[in-house]
Amino acid sequence: MQEFHGKYQWGMTVDVDKCTGCKACVIACRAENNIAVVGAEQAAMGRLMDWLRIERIHHGHFPHVQVDFIPMLCQQCGAAPCESVCPVFASVHTHDGLNGQIYNRCIGTRVCGNNCPYHVRMFNFVYPKWPTPMEKLLNPDVTQRQEGVMEKCTFCVQRIRRGNVDAKVENREILDGEVRPACVQACASEALVFGLLTDPESSVSRNLNQNKHRSVLVHNDHDTRPNVIYLRPERDPSALEPVAPLGEVQRRDGHAGHDHGGHQPTPENSPTPAVEPTPVETSTPAAAAPASTPALTATPGAQ
Amino acid sequence: MSHVNKNFRAAEVSIPEIYDACFEPIGKSGWRSNIVILLSLCAILIGALAFAGQMYYGLGQTGLHIPVYWGGYIITFVFWIGVAHAGALISALLRLTGAEWKSAVTRVAEVITLFTLPAAGSFPLIHMGRTELFYYMLPVPNNRLLWPNFKSMLMWDVFAVSTYLTGSVLFLYVTLVPDLGIARPRMKGWYKTLYTLLSWGWRGTAEEWKRVMEAAALYSVIILPVVISVHTIVSWDFAMQLVPGWHSEVFGPLFFVGALYSGTAAVFTMLGLLLWTYPSFKKVITPVHYDMLGRVWLVLGLSWAYLFFNDFMPKYYAHIPDKIEYLYYNGFGPYAAATWFLVIGNFALPLFCLAFQDFRRSFLPMFVLSIIVNIAMYIERVFIVIPGLEVYNGLNFNTIPYTYSTTEIAVIVATFGWVIGGLTLFCRIFPILPYWELAETKARQVEVDMAGVKVNYFQAGE
Numbered sequence: 001m002q003e004f005h006g007k008y009q010w011g012m013t014v015d016v017d018k019c020t021g022c023k024a025c026v027i028a029c030r031a032e033n034n035i036a037v038v039g040a041e042q043a044a045m046g047r048l049m050d051w052l053r054i055e056r057i058h059h060g061h062f063p064h065v066q067v068d069f070i071p072m073l074c075q076q077c078g079a080a081p082c083e084s085v086c087p088v089f090a091s092v093h094t095h096d097g098l099n100g101q102i103y104n105r106c107i108g109t110r111v112c113g114n115n116c117p118y119h120v121r122m123f124n125f126v127y128p129k130w131p132t133p134m135e136k137l138l139n140p141d142v143t144q145r146q147e148g149v150m151e152k153c154t155f156c157v158q159r160i161r162r163g164n165v166d167a168k169v170e171n172r173e174i175l176d177g178e179v180r181p182a183c184v185q186a187c188a189s190e191a192l193v194f195g196l197l198t199d200p201e202s203s204v205s206r207n208l209n210q211n212k213h214r215s216v217l218v219h220n221d222h223d224t225r226p227n228v229i230y231l232r233p234e235r236d237p238s239a240l241e242p243v244a245p246l247g248e249v250q251r252r253d254g255h256a257g258h259d260h261g262g263h264q265p266t267p268e269n270s271p272t273p274a275v276e277p278t279p280v281e282t283s284t285p286a287a288a289a290p291a292s293t294p295a296l297t298a299t300p301g302a303q
Numbered sequence: 304m305s306h307v308n309k310n311f312r313a314a315e316v317s318i319p320e321i322y323d324a325c326f327e328p329i330g331k332s333g334w335r336s337n338i339v340i341l342l343s344l345c346a347i348l349i350g351a352l353a354f355a356g357q358m359y360y361g362l363g364q365t366g367l368h369i370p371v372y373w374g375g376y377i378i379t380f381v382f383w384i385g386v387a388h389a390g391a392l393i394s395a396l397l398r399l400t401g402a403e404w405k406s407a408v409t410r411v412a413e414v415i416t417l418f419t420l421p422a423a424g425s426f427p428l429i430h431m432g433r434t435e436l437f438y439y440m441l442p443v444p445n446n447r448l449l450w451p452n453f454k455s456m457l458m459w460d461v462f463a464v465s466t467y468l469t470g471s472v473l474f475l476y477v478t479l480v481p482d483l484g485i486a487r488p489r490m491k492g493w494y495k496t497l498y499t500l501l502s503w504g505w506r507g508t509a510e511e512w513k514r515v516m517e518a519a520a521l522y523s524v525i526i527l528p529v530v531i532s533v534h535t536i537v538s539w540d541f542a543m544q545l546v547p548g549w550h551s552e553v554f555g556p557l558f559f560v561g562a563l564y565s566g567t568a569a570v571f572t573m574l575g576l577l578l579w580t581y582p583s584f585k586k587v588i589t590p591v592h593y594d595m596l597g598r599v600w601l602v603l604g605l606s607w608a609y610l611f612f613n614d615f616m617p618k619y620y621a622h623i624p625d626k627i628e629y630l631y632y633n634g635f636g637p638y639a640a641a642t643w644f645l646v647i648g649n650f651a652l653p654l655f656c657l658a659f660q661d662f663r664r665s666f667l668p669m670f671v672l673s674i675i676v677n678i679a680m681y682i683e684r685v686f687i688v689i690p691g692l693e694v695y696n697g698l699n700f701n702t703i704p705y706t707y708s709t710t711e712i713a714v715i716v717a718t719f720g721w722v723i724g725g726l727t728l729f730c731r732i733f734p735i736l737p738y739w740e741l742a743e744t745k746a747r748q749v750e751v752d753m754a755g756v757k758v759n760y761f762q763a764g765e
Contacts, residue, residue, distance in 0.1 A: 046368030046703040081545055087455040088439045105447070107439050108362070108432015109457055110372035114692060115544045119370055119701075123432065125363040147361035148432025222545055 008096035010155055011197035011227040012184070013207050013215070014071055017234055018191035021054050021069030028186035029073075032156060034142045036128030049122040051153040052183055068233065071192065073183070074099060074120045074153035075218065075226030082112035082121060090150070097197075097227060098155055106149040113150060117219040121152045155194070156181035176202045197227065207231075316586050318742045324583045325738040326486055328730050330494055335580060336727045343724025350717020353710045354429060362432055366708040370701050371692045375711040376430035377540075378684045379718065381558070382565070383423030384464070384537050385680065389566030390416025390471050391530035392599075394478075395523035404595045406740040407588045411577065412570050413475040414735065418725040419569075420468045422718040427460065429714060456539045463536040467529050474522040480505055481515055481739045497732070534562045541687065547629045548691030557610040564603040564649075565680035567596065568673040573726065575670030577735065587736055590664035597663030604657065608650045611683075632694045633686060637704060641682045648679030 029035065029052045038047050052073040059066040076099050082091045083099065090106035093099060113121040127147040130138070138144065141158040145151045156179075163179035176195055184194040195204035208215060211231045218230060316324075357364045367374045393412035397405035428437050440451050440461050451458050484505025487498040505511060538558035541549040551557075574593075578584050618626040633642050653676055656662045663669065689705050707715075729735065 042363065045363075046370070046701045047363065048369070084452075084454050085456065085543065087452050087457040087461075089449055089452050105439065105449075106432070107436045109427075109430075110367075110432065111455070111457055111540075111544070113369070113372040114546055117545055122369060123372065124361070125367070126361050146433075147363075150432075 007198060009197040009227065010076065010097055010160065011195070011204055011229065012073075012076075012155070012181075013193045013204055013211070013229045013231055015191045015193075015207075015211070015231040016068055016070055017231065018189045019054075019069045019071060020189055020191075021056065021067070022188065023054055024186040024188060025071060025183035025192065026050055026052050026054065028182040029153070032139055032142070032182035033154070034138045034144050035151075036124065036126075036145070037130070038126060038128075042126055047123075047125045049124070049151065051120070051122065051151070053120075070230070071183070072118060072120060072218075073228065074155075075118055075224065075228045076153075076155060078225030078227060079223060081115040081117065081222065081224060085111045085115050087111075094157075096160070098157060098160075099152070100157070101150060101152055101154065103143055103145050103149045103151065108148040108150065110150065117222055117224065121150050123150055124148060316745070318745055320586060321741045321745060322738055324581075324586050325482075325734045325736040325741070326489075327583050328581050329486075329732070329734065330491070332731065333580070336731060339727045340724050343720035343727070346720025347717045347724070350714045350720070353713035353717070357429075357710050357714070358434065364708060364710040366706045366711060368701065368703055368705070371689065371705040373430070373688055373692065374705050375707045375715060376426045378681070378688050379715045380423050380426035380430070381537060381684045381688070382681050383419045383426070383718065383722075384534060385558075385562035385565040385684075386569040386677075387416045387419040387423055387467075387471075387566065388530060388534060388559075388562035389570045390414075390474070391526055392563045392566055393570060393596075394474060395526050395530070398519065398523045399527070404592055406737060406744045407592050408570060408574065408596060409740065410475070410478065410735055410737045411573050412566070413471065413478070414726060414729050415566070415569055415573055415722075416471045417475055418722045418729070420464070420471060422722050424464050424468060425718065427457075456536065456543045459536045460540055463529075463533045467526075467533045470522070470526045470529050474519075474526055477515065477518045477522060478737060478740070479733065481507070481512070482734050482737060485739060486734065494732070531559060534559045546691040547623075547626050547694065548633075548687070551614055553610055553614045557607070557614055560603060560606045560610055561680065561683065564600070564607045565677060567600045567603060568676040568680065570596070571600070571669050571673035572677060575666060575673065577730070578666055580730075584736065587741060590666075593666065593669055594660060594663045597657055597669065601654065601657040601663075604650070604654050608654065611650070629691060629694050633690050636690070638686065638690055642686060645679050645682045645686055648675045649683060 030037075030050070033051060035049050035051060038049065042048075052071060055070040055072045057068045057070060059068070076097065078097070080091070080093065080099050083093055086092075087109060088105050088107055090102050091099065091112050092102065108123070110123055113119075113123055124145050124147045128144065139158075141162075159181060160179050163174050166178070167174045174196070176199065180194055184192045193204045193207045195202035197205060197208075199205060208229060214232045214234065215229050216232055217224075217226050218228075220226070353364075365374060365376075390413040393405060394409045398409070428434050431437060439445075440458060442451055480502055483498045483502035484507060487495065487502055487505070490498050535555040535558065538554035542551055542554035544550060571593075574588060578588060615630055618630060632638070653672055656668070656672055693702070693704065
């Protein structure tokens with residue numbers, strides 16, 4: 001249903017069945033992206049700045065409790081609520097479908113943080129400080145943010161740009177799995193899969209196609225068109241309900257019609273899983289895509 | 304005979320008496336106003352220090368945290384914007400509808416706008432993470448080769464508030480010029496110099512009067528759409544977002560009517576203080592004015608109540624889960640006491656009291672009621688801003704409640720000091736009552752004997 005903005009669209013699938021809640025992704029994200037450590041006092045005031053956090057959803061009552069771990073990160077929405085409200089274009093859409101956050105432009109009105117349904121935009125309330133040896137361990141590829149600006153998950157844009165440059169230098173396309181964000185790299189159970197949604201042969205596209213019947217978008221009633229797709233558990237299809245309203249993934253299947261996300265009765269509200277009538281393996285991906293073999297040349301004008 | 308005295312049109316006050324009443328406070332420094340100005344200066348100083356601390360240490364000095372990104376600053380911004388609407392209502396609306404009793408209260412309302420609007424406009428800047436870069440929001444050529452995002456409602460806010468500030472200052476000044484010109488020969492010392500400079504050589508010729516009247520009428524027409532747009536746009540700051548309790552179609556009219564409601568309350572507060580400070584004003588500001596303005600207040604209160612309940616009735620009927628959670632959070636959660644104070648202080652009590660003419664005509668009860676309504680309207684803004692952010696969307700991410708920090712309180716109190724001290728200072732330097740409008744109303748007053756009953760009416764103006 002969704003048309004991609006450009007030739008590239010980076011995306012991620014999050015398999016809730018596989019997530020063990022180990023939080024390795026959280027730590028990897030902090031290390032990769034120079035996320036400031038605010039300290040216990042500020043954290044107790046609710047100013048922790050994890051770009052990626054694990055939502056714990058509890059089901060049932062005491063003897064029969066189940067917990068689902070839902071990694072919640074910036075959904076890199078196709079129609080992002082944060083972008084239209086920023087008065088200074090600090091929050092912009094990039095050519096390859098990311099939600100860019102430009103720290104130098106940000107003046108800290110925090111309206112994007114209010115408008116984000118996922119609560120993944122973090123604000124620097126205090127000046128970041130690192131104890132003396134620690135500032136030498138910062139990642140040189142990532143800007144350090146100052147007090148008063150917004151920051152959020154970038155899909156590790158520095159790695160994506162590095163991949164673009166490498167591909168361009170070697171005059172080839174970006175390989176599947178060449179670019180992996182820190183969280184995907186750290187995920188032991190491979191719950192997170194990252195890649196190009198525009199490439200039907202990429203691992204993320206294949207993963208999505210194999211699990212189409214359990215793929216959901218969080219808060220799709222706002223029609224934000226996220227590019228992070230959650231795969232809800234096989235054993236309990238209603239497991240993601242507390243994060244409701246969830247919309248069924250509409251993208252990349254031509255027969256799904258052109259309805260806007262949240263307005264048609266999606267089967268996720270019913271207790272039975274929403275199984276597509278068509279066989280999963282034989283469904284033709286990228287029916288709406290202009291070409292089945294998208295031209296994966298190096299990204300023009302990447303910087 | 305008592306009912307005759309109720310009629311302002313038969314008020315026994317001559318034009319020289321009006322002049323004496325209007326210009327009585329000029330140049331006199333009572334101890335009461337000295338104390339008020341001194342306290343205001345202290346408040347402003349403390350607030351400036353607090354703001355400097357916030358600039359130095361960062362927004363961590365406030366009570367904000369990650370889901371609740373907007374707090375006390377934005378609440379007070381909306382509150383002051385609302386109070387600033389007094390000027391538009393009283394001056395422009397009543398001027399256009401030809402309500403002759405307006406003369407006594409127009410300038411009070413305009414001066415309230417003059418001081419509350421800068422107080423309001425400072426808050427978005429104070430609340431910014433990087434205040435020093437506020438000019439990124441101005442559409443000026445820059446090395447980043449970027450325009451601001453005209454799709455953002457915060458940009459509309461910038462334009463709306465600055466337009467309204469410019470317009471209301473001009474509106475006030477245009478109607479102030481004849482008074483300055485008239486009083487100039489009778490002033491002494493530096494007041495004479497000031498009045499001479501500011502009156503631009505006013506001589507009182509027919510041509511000048513014609514221009515002033517035309518300008519006042521023109522400004523009344525121009526400023527009304529501006530004023531409606533300002534608070535509607537302020538409401539869109541919220542209504543354009545996805546937060547439950549904010550994302551509401553009725554916010555535009557609700558904010559606008561609420562602004563007029565609280566603005567009128569502020570005018571009553573100011574009138575009460577003026578009558579207490581300068582008893583000679585009672586010659587000019589009579590119970591009739593209170594009665595008429597009280598009726599306007601009553602109508603605004605009813606409209607506000609309709610829109611306010613209209614705001615959450617559809618949410619209740621629709622039974623959208625997060626909206627229902629929002630409603631229960633408001634009515635029975637940690638904000639229950641504030642919510643019910645809001646309902647009583649803003650709706651039940653004023654609308655009951657204002658229904659009685661005797662209440663509307665009494666100065667002290669109206670003053671007390673205006674204070675209650677102002678507090679309740681402030682709480683209404685808290686009610687609008689905070690709970691929606693705290694219950695947002697069921698991702699149980701962070702449930703820490705928001706509280707005002709010391710820095711926020713100091714900065715907010717400083718703006719109260721700015722408004723109160725500024726109004727006090729204005730009353731000592733400029734005539735707070737519009738002498739020429741009152742004199743004009745008096746001069747156009749004609750008494751006719753109709754079958755033994757004396758009837759006062761006004762000749763139509765040109």
